[in-house]
Amino acid sequence: MQYHLNGFKPGNHQIPDAAREPASLAPIVDLPSEVDVLIVGCGPAGLALARQLAAFGDIKTCIVEQKPGPMLFGQADGISCRTMEIMEAFNSSEMLVKEAYQLHQNAFWEPDNEQPNHIKRTHKVADARLGLSEFTHSVVNQARLHDILLEGMAQSVTHLVPHYNRQLLTLEVDSELTQDLNAYPITASFERVDAQPAKVETIRARYVVGCDGARSAVRKNLSIVLEGDSANKAWGVMDVLLVTDFPDIRVKSFIQSKDNGAVMLIPREGGYLVRLYVELDLLDKDQRASNLELNVDDIIAKAQLIMSPYKVDVKEVAWWSIYEVGQRVADRFDNTPAGNPEGLIPRAFVAGDACHTHSPKGGWGLNTSLPDTFNLGWKLAAVLRGQSDAKLLQTYSSERRKIAQHLIEADRQMSALVATRPSAQKDTQVKTNTADIEKFIARQNGFIAGTSIQYNPSFICSGxxxxxxxxxxxxxxxxxxxxxxxxxxxxxxxxxxxxxxxxxxxxxxxxxxxxxxxxxxxxxxxxxxxxxxxxxxxxxxxxxxxxxxxxxxxxxxxxxxxxxxxxxxxxxxxxxxxxxxxxxxxxxxxxxxxxxxxxxxxxxxxxxxxxxxxxxxxxxxxxxxxxxxxxxxxxxxxxx
Known part of the structure; x- marks a missing residue:
């Protein structure tokens, strides 16, 4: 399928560009007073969990989001083989396969020895993940993935829809009630962001899951700590419609210049849109990317410099951002003490970016976040429906935290390989080339694709x-x-x-x-x-x-x-x-x-x-x- 020829427009790609409009928002209604599961955040982790729980008519689920409505564009774009398999479990893979850009090749570019200020292609290879699944690693707007999950929720037996414009104020877990499965130990208060004067709503829940991103209010209220490296390098990212003579504009490309930094180029769905990750400046200790006071024109100029001698004429920017590279993982993924030595039943959980943060270049964010709650959702349902012992919920943290730790280490290595400049932890950069990146991808291809993720032995993994x-x-x-x-x-x-x-x-x-x-x-x-x-x-x-x-x-x-x-x-x-x-x-x-x-x-x-x-x-x-x-x-x- 081709679209976005005359400008980027979000929405259902089955509708022609000229007719496509964002879906209208449902009217705002009051939050329920009591629910079985409260989900905070409408990112991929939150929506995947809601989509799973929506299938059970005997489970009352509520999902809340601070933003005024669904995502329209930007953020994650890579859809791994494993994520596609999960979407097939929701009967939704066909639409993504039809609309997405499929990654079949990688191209590698380095400085030209004869003209060091220019880049030249060293080689192209088939994508290392081909054949790991019946699905292909693909690229599609995260908002489109959200749309499909939202549609499945709304059309389920429970007709579940999010409550937008809600900001979490407080979250309390009554430790005296957590081991009583019939109790509602969670009390959360939300402020209606759109209401004047401010309106506060309170909801009680049996379980709560924080899927509210890297600055998670749920995580902070549970006193869960992120451990690891803080940000040390700034990168720009932009989705653009451009005119260029760069020959691999429709191939995933790793580009390293001699002195100006690196670009990772990802072709986007629709045949015309392209995403560029552009290496920017080194951050000082405790410095944030926002302090650099850069804008999209700076990202474009840097990309043009790195990709010389090729022309990069940006006609439209659909979305852009500047982010910081840092790798951190939560010390625990639920409200029980680390390791849970007393075997307590967890009642509050964190998932997705709320418990692991990293750079987006490897495409691991969405593709780790969504499986987080795909792991948790069926366990919550089994316990709530009286089918399984509540100890089943203890396996979420032990299974998914191991994956997050692997993710953080892989991202740390990937970030160092793609960058051409030193990080804050090193005064000098160890010289790498695109061959190192290629070897890393081949070595990690099963993890990148999500197909080699393996849970440790337990009472639900044995034999x-x-x-x-x-x-x-x-x-x-x-x-x-x-x-x-x-x-x-x-x-x-x-x-x-x-x-x-x-x-x-x-x-x-x-x-x-x-x-x-x-x-x-x-x-x-x-x-x-x-x-x-x-x-x-x-x-x-x-x-x-x-x-x-x-x-x-x-x-x-x-x-x-x-x-x-x-x-x-x-x-x-x-x-x-x-x-x-x-x-x-x-x-x-x-x-x-x-x-x-x-x-x-x-x-x-x-x-x-x-x-x-x-x-x-x-x-x-x-x-x-x-x-x-x-x-x-x-x-x-x-x-x-």
Whole structure:
């Protein structure tokens, strides 16, 4: 798709430029007095959490934002492979794939040895993240991502919409009530920013999640401390429509000049828009970028100097900012003491930029923030709905803080490689070149893409002794999708796309070489256990009046090509809903040309069960006959 030819216009890119207008704001209504979950902040972390919780009609959620309305432009633009997989869980990936710019190449530019004040291309390479997912690392306006999440919230069963123009004044957590799950230990007061005279509203909540950015008021009220390096380098960033003879204007480019600094160029969606990150000046200790008194003309002039001899004629600036490079992470991600030695139930959380800050050049901000709350959302829902023990909430901090620490270290290295001038911590810059950047990207490609994120062993990540049964499905990492053929109609299906953001667990039964229709086969015996045994986690945790897959959704994937659905156990094509209609979309066989058993290292002789969490991460792998171990796994945290 192409758009922005005659000027940048935000909004739904399915609407032509000439007709596109920002969506009208919903009327302002009073905050509710009591809610289950209070979300502060409408950034990617807050909206992803709200989008997930909006799907549960029995959970009352409220999301508030200080700004007067939705974001229109600017800020984050990179959408990693993993974020695209999460958006698929919301049934929203197709729109992003259609609209976004897809990153397939990287170009590297350095000073020309013969004319040192000019730059020249050293080489181009394919993007290192290609092939890590069925999705491609892409670029799209953060506001557009917000629009899609907001649309999903509004169209959900709860019709959830944000409350804008609210500034958090106070947040109190009553420590006497935090261990009572039925209590409302959170009390928050907000000032209506738009109201004259000022109007203060108070809301009580069972849980609160601060997604309110790097200057988080929630974090400050919880006395959570950011640890790490303060800002030491200023960079300018701008989204521009320009005329240029720079040949790689539609390729992600790393540009280093001899004496004038560096530029990182990111092509934007629509075919014409471009983002430039421009290295500016070194900051003194305790100095802020705002003290430099620079404006967009200074950023443009610096970019023109760095990119000499190429012409950079900026026709329109859609958005610009000056930011500071610093890497910090919160000492804890919830209201419990660091390490939570007493095993307390957390009731207040921070996520996204509220608990980790860094430079935006690596595209990690949005792509770490959104998975933060994708990790937390299903856990909150499971506890609030009485499905899981509240200790499940303790795993959010332990799982996501480790990722944030890795992020901070990676960003520190990336910032040093991209810059050409010394930082505040060093008097002299260690000489780097674009080859160093290329090696770093290749080394970190799985982390950058989000596909190699792996959670440590815990009661919801276990069973590594059986990892050999499916070496391509790493326990703790996300379910790496691959295609199989749906048995009933022959349609190819990405199995990873079955893992929707609906709070359900999934069990994928990968059959062995025995015929699954044989009553003596391991698969048949496993299915009989799941359907009928009193110790079956499906029977134990599913209410009698609910569909059989309401809590744990089971799929069968078989090596045999000649199966017929009517010969398989009824449990694999169950009756559901008020009419008892058959579900014909739970059984698959391997493709002949690209066999999932080979692609994901599944033991053909033994087969296995792959248990997938509601956030798409693999919880455990078990042999087909390990029914006792399967029951014990769920019994550790699920409530009957």
């Amino acid at each position: 590594t002794e059986h990892q050999h049964l499916a070496t391509g499905f790493t326990i703790g990492q996300r379910f790496h999708s691959a295609e199989a053929i749906r048995l009933t109609d022959g349609r190819p299906q990405h199995l990873g796309h079955l893992n929707k953001a609906d709070g359900r667990w999934r069990i994928f039964i990968f059959g062995n070489q025995q015929n699954p229709t044989d009553r003596a086969s391991d698969v048949y015996q496993l299915v009989q256990f799941l359907e009928s045994s009193v110790t079956s986690p499906v029977k134990k945790y599913t209410q009698d009046n609910a569909d059989i897959d309401a809590v744990i959704d089971v799929y069968g994937v078989f090596q045999q090509q000649d199966l017929s659905i009517e010969d398989l156990p009824d449990y694999l094509w169950p009756t559901k809903g008020k009419y008892g209609l058959r579900d014909y979309e739970k059984v698959f066989h391997a493709k002949q040309d690209s066999d999932i058993f080979s692609q994901r290292g599944i033991d053909r002789t033994s087969g296995c069960m792959v248990v997938v969490r509601p956030d798409q991460h693999i919880a455990t792998i078990l042999p087909l006959n390990a029914t006792e171990e399967l029951s014990a796994f769920f019994a550790e945290f699920m409530l009957a």
